[in-house]
Amino acid sequence: xxxxxxxxxxxxxxxxxxxxxxxxxxxxxxxxxxxxxxxxxxxxxxxxxxxxxxxxxxxxxxxxxxxxxxxxxxxxxxxxxxxxxxxxxxxxxxxxxxxxxxxxxxxxxxx
Ligand code: FES
Numbered sequence: 797x798x799x800x801x802x803x804x805x806x807x808x809x810x811x812x813x814x815x816x817x818x819x820x821x822x823x824x825x826x827x828x829x830x831x832x833x834x835x836x837x838x839x840x841x842x843x844x845x846x847x848x849x850x851x852x853x854x855x856x857x858x859x860x861x862x863x864x865x866x867x868x869x870x871x872x873x874x875x876x877x878x879x880x881x882x883x884x885x886x887x888x889x890x891x892x893x894x895x896x897x898x899x900x901x902x903x904x905x906x907x
Pocket of ligand 1: 812813814823824825826856857858859860861862864866
């Protein structure tokens with residue numbers, strides 16, 4: 797029987813920054829605004845002193861391009877589609893800092 801390994805971060809955010817060319821049929825999270833939202837989230841985590849507790853990692857395509865722009869927060873496994881700086885702020889303060897899922901931005905993704 798194995799024991800659970802200690803977690804490095806309290807929560808870990810993965811944001812798709814895939815950048816496809818304009819007009820690509822699948823679009824991309826980078827083209828849909830995630831690059832700017834990633835920088836904003838990074839800055840807010842630093843300002844709030846959360847950088848040590850919250851991991852933030854850019855990724856390639858997460859496989860649900862139709863729902864772009866996408867991010868997923870673990871360990872809860874909550875998928876979000878942030879569209880504005882206000883959305884990012886709410887995810888940072890409500891979910892990442894306080895541990896409450898932002899229901900209005902959370903998505904259920906199915907294959
Ligand atoms: S381009 Fe972001 S999920 Fe595919």
